[in-house]
Amino acid sequence: MKRFAFYGVVLLQVLFLTGMSISYYAMDAFGQTIKLETAPVDPRDIFYGDYVILNYEIERIDEEKWSGGIPEYGEAVYILLEESDNGVFQVVTASRDKMETEADQVRMRGKYQWHNEGQSVHQVTYGINRYYVEENTGGKYEQQRDDMVVEVVVAPWGQKKIVSIK
Amino acid sequence: MNRHQLKNEGSKWVEKGIIERQQLDDIMALYPKRSQKPILLTLAAIFIGLGFLSFIASNWGVIPDIARMAIIIIAMTSFYFAGDKVYRTRSETVGISLLLIAVLIFGSGIFLTGQMYNYTSFSAFPFFVWALAALLVFAIYDERTLFVAAIVITTIGQVYSAGNFSEFNLLLGLLFVSGFSYYVYHRADWLYATLFTLSYILQAVILAFVEHHSYHWLLVYFLALYLLGILVSKQALKIPFTKLSIATMFILVIWQVFFLDMEFFTESLGGEFFFLTIWVVLSLSVMVLLWKRNHLIFLLNLVLFLPVFYLETGSMVALILLFIYSLGWLLRGYQSENSGIVTKGTVAFVISTVVAYAQLAWDFMDKSLFFFIGGILLFLLSFFLERKRRNLSKRGRIV
Numbered sequence: 001m002k003r004f005a006f007y008g009v010v011l012l013q014v015l016f017l018t019g020m021s022i023s024y025y026a027m028d029a030f031g032q033t034i035k036l037e038t039a040p041v042d043p044r045d046i047f048y049g050d051y052v053i054l055n056y057e058i059e060r061i062d063e064e065k066w067s068g069g070i071p072e073y074g075e076a077v078y079i080l081l082e083e084s085d086n087g088v089f090q091v092v093t094a095s096r097d098k099m100e101t102e103a104d105q106v107r108m109r110g111k112y113q114w115h116n117e118g119q120s121v122h123q124v125t126y127g128i129n130r131y132y133v134e135e136n137t138g139g140k141y142e143q144q145r146d147d148m149v150v151e152v153v154v155a156p157w158g159q160k161k162i163v164s165i166k
Numbered sequence: 167m168n169r170h171q172l173k174n175e176g177s178k179w180v181e182k183g184i185i186e187r188q189q190l191d192d193i194m195a196l197y198p199k200r201s202q203k204p205i206l207l208t209l210a211a212i213f214i215g216l217g218f219l220s221f222i223a224s225n226w227g228v229i230p231d232i233a234r235m236a237i238i239i240i241a242m243t244s245f246y247f248a249g250d251k252v253y254r255t256r257s258e259t260v261g262i263s264l265l266l267i268a269v270l271i272f273g274s275g276i277f278l279t280g281q282m283y284n285y286t287s288f289s290a291f292p293f294f295v296w297a298l299a300a301l302l303v304f305a306i307y308d309e310r311t312l313f314v315a316a317i318v319i320t321t322i323g324q325v326y327s328a329g330n331f332s333e334f335n336l337l338l339g340l341l342f343v344s345g346f347s348y349y350v351y352h353r354a355d356w357l358y359a360t361l362f363t364l365s366y367i368l369q370a371v372i373l374a375f376v377e378h379h380s381y382h383w384l385l386v387y388f389l390a391l392y393l394l395g396i397l398v399s400k401q402a403l404k405i406p407f408t409k410l411s412i413a414t415m416f417i418l419v420i421w422q423v424f425f426l427d428m429e430f431f432t433e434s435l436g437g438e439f440f441f442l443t444i445w446v447v448l449s450l451s452v453m454v455l456l457w458k459r460n461h462l463i464f465l466l467n468l469v470l471f472l473p474v475f476y477l478e479t480g481s482m483v484a485l486i487l488l489f490i491y492s493l494g495w496l497l498r499g500y501q502s503e504n505s506g507i508v509t510k511g512t513v514a515f516v517i518s519t520v521v522a523y524a525q526l527a528w529d530f531m532d533k534s535l536f537f538f539i540g541g542i543l544l545f546l547l548s549f550f551l552e553r554k555r556r557n558l559s560k561r562g563r564i565v
Contacts, residue, residue, distance in 0.1 A: 005302075006246075009299065009302045010242075010243060010246045013242065016276075017242075017275050018239065020279045021231075021283070024283040024285075074331070074332065127288050128284075130284070131284060161283060
């Protein structure tokens with residue numbers, strides 16, 4: 001019995017790690033690639049040792065694009081995105097409810113942050129604010145800072161990953 | 167056949183009725199445990215592991231992702247299997263060290279994989295998976311080292327969740343309450359109980375500040391812990407549960423003395439009906455239990471749990487509670503001539519005096535005078551209390 005449990009526990013751990021890896025590659029096959037514009041980062045120093053901090057335009061949502069009640073900090077929210085003329089995805093609408101997507105729209109799941117009344121925007125986060133890079137290669141991102149275009153893959157099961165930064 | 171195998175085989179003979187348990191014990195006594203040198207072996211294993219790790223780390227950048235995954239998984243499984251094998255056949259200590267390394271590789275594997283693939287994480291979920299794995303490994307081997315590792319991972323995960331996501335991770339909380347408590351209760355090991363209590367207190371603090379945004383729920387959490395301590399009959403659990411909950415509550419009352427003065431803290435306090443109901447039920451249960459067991463003196467502990475923040479003069483009342491508690495135990499110590507209780511009362515009384523002095527005299531006294539007079543006060547106090555204590559000892563009741 002104990003033997004069996006031991007093999008089971010080790011197997012589960014191996015499966016979990018490989019699962020993480022497989023779902024990453026599966027995203028390439030099943031996910032949709034979208035382009036997102038970065039926003040200025042505060043503080044300006046975006047490079048933190050082994051990762052780059054990225055902020056996105058779609059994280060700041062205009063008040064008029066918000067539908068329904070205002071969530072609390074940390075609550076799950078859903079945002080519909082649509083491709084604009086220059087190929088970059090922009091916010092169509094955002095809400096606490098899981099809205100249906102129309103054709104060529106993409107639904108992203110995020111977490112509500114706060115209401116910026118001064119600028120009339122709602123701040124959300126998608127959890128893709130860190131891009132890990134090899135040591136000592138972060139410098140090249142320093143020059144571009146806030147006008148980069150980031151390619152992100154969104155999987156049907158909600159997972160997201162950064163593919164490239166330009 | 168080594169000692170371990172002999173024991174295993176012997177147990178089977180006992181089960182089959184070939185020999186008696188006593189005979190097996192006599193046989194085992196013929197083969198005393200060899201004094202092993204597990205420390206050296208453990209160090210050797212750690213050194214090899216570290217060398218391997220630093221080699222991988224320095225070349226990590228040039229290794230392709232798939233190969234990295236393979237390295238992590240192969241390293242983890244080899245440590246698991248080696249650890250298991252060594253544990254069963256050679257040395258339990260070395261085996262456990264290897265298993266511990268495997269658990270750590272799994273944890274770092276999760277984070278390395280996440281980093282490698284730029285995984286997004288909204289919660290301390292990776293810590294939950296890691297803690298769950300550690301708990302399961304502990305469940306198989308039932309060794310203290312593994313328990314310590316598992317509960318430390320859980321607690322760090324909760325702190326990480328509070329620090330990074332400002333939330334109490336429910337999964338980790340559930341794992342703690344349903345998984346760890348089972349082993350704490352059934353093993354009745356003082357180390358497990360102490361670690362469990364400390365983790366409970368820390369998680370309660372996180373829950374109160376991150377989720378409730380107010381400290382007053384701590385009263386209920388600590389009171390529940392105290393009640394649990396009274397309820398359990400196993401000494402190994404009773405002592406950490408009651409002592410640590412009282413000690414933490416004592417600190418919280420000191421905290422109240424200073425902070426109930428500030429409007430910032432009192433504003434957020436909700437005197438909800440819900441909170442009050444739970445508090446009353448818990449307090450009554452404690453009282454009834456103490457009364458039934460004729461331990462009414464312990465009501466002195468309950469004094470600390472009073473919700474003084476309801477009062478306008480909460481800060482002052484909290485200070486008075488500190489004195490009721492410490493003087494109460496001091497007098498009880500003299501009355502029952504028990505030096506342990508006298509020491510407890512003395513320490514609590516000295517702390518209460520320092521708190522009172524700081525709270526009352528800090529504002530309107532010259533700072534050098536403040537410390538000077540405070541020092542003299544403490545000196546006199548310690549002189550007086552120490553003389554009392556020695557008188558008690560001289561009478562020969564206490565050594």
